[in-house]
Amino acid sequence: MVANKYQTGFDQPILVAMYLDKKLSGxxxxxxxxxxxxxxDSKDKTYILDFVNDPALILQAFSTYYEDAHIETESDLDLVTKQVDKLDAAGIYSRADVEQFWDKWVxxxxxxxxxxxxxxxPVDRFKRR
Structure with missing residues (x-):
């Protein structure tokens, strides 16, 4: 999710992925x-999974400042579902673990x-594999 700190000069060199759930423009x-x-070091790719923005509008915003701006690929909205399926299949956590976490989270x-x-x-389960 986009936190305001990412819009106000926050500098985190190891940031490699961002999930957008709010509209951005300009x-x-x-x-x-x-x-x-x-x-x-060791960071050669970055990823943005955008749930709400029109890729053409994002490209337009960048084109104002960067002549060679381009979007390599559009977001695959099934990416999250596919990842959840992989995690579920790995058996690292149970449905009860997720529900217990959610109850604490909210x-x-x-x-x-x-x-x-x-x-x-789940981390311990993963380490024991």
């Missing part, structure tokens, strides 16, 4: 998406510390 689109272009006043330990269970 300079805001350019500023937000350009944060993926920070260089660092609880009023939820804090990360309340669900961090729930993530340890």
């Amino acid at each position: 300079i805001t689109a350019v500023q937000t998406l350009s944060h993926l272009d920070r260089r660092t 609880a009023p006043g939820a804090r990360q510390s309340s669900y961090d330990s729930l993530l340890a269970v």
Whole structure:
């Protein structure tokens, strides 16, 4: 998801992926998406999975500032579903794990510390493989 910090000069060179769930346009689109272009060792590709923006409008925003702007491929909206299917098949987590995590996540006043330990269970299962 796009957090405001990605639009206001936040610098995170290892950022390789961004999931967009809000409309972007003009300079805001350019500023937000350009944060993926920070260089660092071992980072050779970046990915944007965009659920809401028209690719032509994003390209138009970039074309104002970059003559050679292009979109390599449009987002595959089935990508998330495919990834979930792979994770489900791996057996790293159970439906009960997901439900327990969700309950903590949406609880009023939820804090990360309340669900961090729930993530340890699937991580341990993965490590034992």
